[in-house]
Amino acid sequence: MFGAYQAGVWKTLEASFQPDMVVGASIGALNGLAIAGGCAADDWIAQWMELGVHGWPRLRLPRGPFEGLFDPEPLERSIQRMMEQFQPKMRYGVALTSVRPLRPRVFWDQEITWRHVCASCGVPVLLRQYKLDGQWWADGGLLDAVPVEAAIEAGATRIVAVNILPARAPLALRAVRAALRVVAGHRKAPLPAGVQVVTIEPGLALGAWRETAVWQRERISAWIERGQIDAARVLEVVKSLNITN
Numbered sequence: 700m701f702g703a704y705q706a707g708v709w710k711t712l713e714a715s716f717q718p719d720m721v722v723g724a725s726i727g728a729l730n731g732l733a734i735a736g737g738c739a740a741d742d743w744i745a746q747w748m749e750l751g752v753h754g755w756p757r758l759r760l761p762r763g764p765f766e767g768l769f770d771p772e773p774l775e776r777s778i779q780r781m782m783e784q785f786q787p788k789m790r791y792g793v794a795l796t797s798v799r800p801l802r803p804r805v806f807w808d809q810e811i812t813w814r815h816v817c818a819s820c821g822v823p824v825l826l827r828q829y830k831l832d833g834q835w836w837a838d839g840g841l842l843d844a845v846p847v848e849a850a851i852e853a854g855a856t857r858i859v860a861v862n863i864l865p866a867r868a869p870l871a872l873r874a875v876r877a878a879l880r881v882v883a884g885h886r887k888a889p890l891p892a893g894v895q896v897v898t899i900e901p902g903l904a905l906g907a908w909r910e911t912a913v914w915q916r917e918r919i920s921a922w923i924e925r926g927q928i929d930a931a932r933v934l935e936v937v938k939s940l941n942i943t944n
Contacts, residue, residue: 701863701905702726703747703919707926708861708899710740715938720790720853722805722846724839727861728793728819729781736785747919750777765798765828765835767821774826775817782813792853793819794839794846798828801883803842805849840864841876842885847896856893857940861926862900897937899930 705727723731733743757770792805793815806815818829819839828837839846845860880886890896905922930937 700915700919701922702730703922704863704901704905704926704929705730705861706740706744706747707923707928708930709734709926710744710923711927711930711934712859712937713740715934716859716940718789718859720792720850720855721787722792722794722850722853723819724794724844724846725820725822726863727845728816728839729778731791731793732781732785732787732816735787735789735791737788738785744923747923748916750919765830767826767828768824769826771817771827774820775813778816778820779813782816790853792846792849794843794849795819795836796839796841798835798837801842801879801885803839803846803849803885805846805853807853841879842883843887844876845898848888851891851894856895858894858896859937859940860896860898862898863905864900895940897933897940899926899933901925901929 702725709730718734721731721735723729730743733746758768759770761767787808790808791811792807793811794803794805795815795818796803814829814831815836817827818831818836820826821828821836822838823841826838828835830836844864845862847858847860850858905925906918
């Protein structure tokens with residue numbers, strides 16, 4: 700549900716630039732699909748505001764270690780519907796994390812199916828992980844919430860990164876991610892010369908994690924508004940990147 704913040708950011712930025720590529724991890728993969736598919740910000744926000752109408756995953760007893768505690772069918776239906784509705788009009792990437800070994804990877808364009816997008820949202824224990832080409836894949840944000848390095852490797856030099864998990868995120872979350880990075884041997888590389896990154900993120904955590912598991916219209920509206928406000932603070936910096944050229 701925190702992904703509603705990203706929709707608010709897009710509402711503010713939409714008129715100021717048109718990206719050449721979009722790369723998303725976890726819920727950012729869904730928002731990225733809408734943006735890459737040319738969905739107007741107001742239309743996408745309207746879908747966020749009506750998300751609860753389509754149903755939300757129910758708790759269940761998982762049948763195996765990769766099945767998750769929540770029934771994945773509502774999410775799968777939503778993503779399949781999105782894949783039919785939005786055909787990317789620019790380069791589009793989805794970040795996933797392989798389970799064994801723990802490694803990040805980005806799939807691009809024609810490689811991507813609805814199962815890849817679902818896998819990118821597959822928070823271990825909570826949601827299903829997906830087996831693709833003989834490999835189990837999980838949430839694309841496990842090692843890094845924002846796949847900036849993937850965008851750089853794809854040729855991006857002027858990047859707007861939207862992070863819904865700020866540096867002052869809950870301590871438990873930061874500790875888990877740090878532990879995963881140690882296990883994976885994953886280290887963030889320094890920015891190459893000539894690469895500019897503008898990061899938009901909430902100053903404080905958007906809310907408790909239990910709040911992101913349940914759709915509630917008032918919270919969705921508040922997170923969208925926070926995204927708009929935070930994006931407005933750096934709008935002139937984004938414009939200075941001259942991303943439209």
